[in-house]
Amino acid sequence: MNLTMKRSKKSTGGLAIAKRRFVTGVTVPLLLYESLGIFVLGWAFVLMFFDYSSGRIGGPILGLGGSNPFVGLRHFIEMIKGTSVEAGLFRTSLRNTLIFAVAILPLNLAITLPLAWLLETIGSRFKALYRTIYFLPVLTSSVGVALIWMSMYDPQAGWINAIIRFFGGTPFSWLSDPRAGFAGVSVAMWAVILAYLWQDYGYNMVIFIAALQGIPQELKDAAMIDGTNAWQAFIKITLPLIRPTMLFVCVMTMLSSFQVFDIIQVMTNGDPNNQTQVLMLDIYKNAFRYQNLGWAAAESFVLFIIVMIVTIIQMRVLRTDWEY
């Protein structure tokens, strides 16, 4: 009895020590990491109520107050109805960001889902090859992608205009003509959207392929026995069954397109006439070029709220209560 108890105590003690080590090993770094993240978020939250510039000394506590005065909600009021250049640029950037995100999501889905479905139908020998080819742009740096597309869009030496010239058409300044547009959106914005789609579509496609592979074969067989054709099977069987994946893809794509920055900064830097100026670019310029950190923090908060609302809506609309 005593021996059993001793053994039991010993093994419990070992487990407890192991647990404590695990908890200490994981929790302490996690807390440090989180506290750092929370501090940064908290600092950004505080800054949005101040007219803060790092070039000014300000008050005694963290440089707040004094020449970095407290402005309360003035930044947000200015964003809504202000006439300053910052307010105008914010509204333009917000509009462009919404255009970008709203265009990217359906276009991305329209490309990636059918492509993933097509890839699933081809032989396994070529499947891996095509999957690799389509995924390669995702692995390429955004700056590299931007430079490649810039060279293609070059008004004089780019091959897109070369093709247009070959067929007798009029070449075009894709990234710098503010006069031209399509469907109410500037050509420069469409040009950037196309480049972004090209870089990004491989990621979602791979996720869709994984989802399609997860659909039980019996369901497809049953549908075929019931006389459905391929299109009906796709609409009635495949699409509903990959709805959780759709939700994930929609949320992630929307998030990344609301935060688009590098590809636009390199390709247009917001030109022409601010037609491609998006929120992240505006935040960056205000924070680091114009030292307007308070304003930039307020813009970041607005972006955070928008992204959160859009994500909640997507989760409500696309959520499922079942599994297979």
Added chain:
Amino acid sequence: MKRKIFALMLVLVFVLSACGGKTPAVPGGDEPVVLRMWVHTNNAFIAGYEPLIAAYEAEHPNVDIQLENFDYELYLQTLQTAMPAGEEADILQLFGTWTSQYYERLAPVPAEVLTIEEAQSIFYEAPIGGYIVNGVLYGMPQEFNCEYGGVLVNKTLYEATGLTYPPQWETMDDVLADAQALTQVDASGMQSIAGFHFTAADPTWASFLAGIKQRGGDYWNADHTGFTFNTPEASAQLQWALDAVDADVVDPIVFNDSTNFVIDAFFQGKVGIGYIGTWAIAEGQTNFPDFADEWAYFYLPSIQGDPVFVADSGWGLTVSPNSKNQDIAWDFVKFATTDTANATQWNIASGTIPAMPAVAESAEIAAAMPWIPKALDILPFGQYLGNMPDRDLVMYEIIYPHILNVLQGVETIDQALEAIDTEANSTFE
């Protein structure tokens, strides 16, 4: 008892010496001193700094100056994060117009090092103006950043077109006449060579503000508390630029700041006359070493009257108030910027216009940079741009985009001037 008193005194000596810290080192002293110096990454500039540092260290063997450089954008971010934390280097390279944004975090130049009056007597008005905020001097300039009036001219294109070279411009009409002859359009109707590329950001604001001044106007109100951009002089200058575009000397859709930037386009043979500051020369030669066309740098005639223009100071050196060796830091800054031999060496290495007339007029500068003597006629007319709440915002997000809109045909002159006036004045709020 005596032992106790002795021990107490010993402790007091230790405590007081610990609290007192080190005595600041002096130039030429024996105590080793390490100074950190931050500059933005520009190989030509760094090539100018390194011999200066070596020369100073040779004169002061106890001083070790460690040069650190950052890419331009990263430099801005580093300054903005390091300064509030008090972690910046002892010596900071700053652009003159930035001083009005950073002056609270900079050390004033001690009077025994250089007074404002002395500085104004040895430097040109425009470059030193950027380092004076509220009557206090915060640094010393190394260059005269002149964005106005200088142009790269492609000799090969000139001769191929049958134009007289070197250009004999008396008026801006002569420039436009040459530019029209130089302009070429390809078979599809797209401009392939711009006769006169003046539509990048810096030339656009520089010529706009100079045009206002040369026409007798001003863009500042009487007490420099606001802008006056919606004026007849500003309108006349914009109309001149629009007429030049209508005369087909440049297509601002194809040639602007983001597409076919003037340096890239010129050194690829796509521009006859390219409006840009002298700093472009070193950059163009570095980035396009295979460019075979012959070219030279000239200055444009004024729109009317004297070639009055404004300049936004130039790069120079400042000292951190957090530096423990400010006296040595200032000694080096003075050594690098006000000593004519050192300044000459730095300007030649960096390919920049000297901030001091004594250097700009020297034979060494003329031999190394043949375009500088051509600038000597206009440099004395340079006025400081003026301390703005946010110079970059006014120049690059307000003036340039609206003027480009006018030239590209998406905004009228009146609309643009009204918008520039409103938006620029809003930066004071």
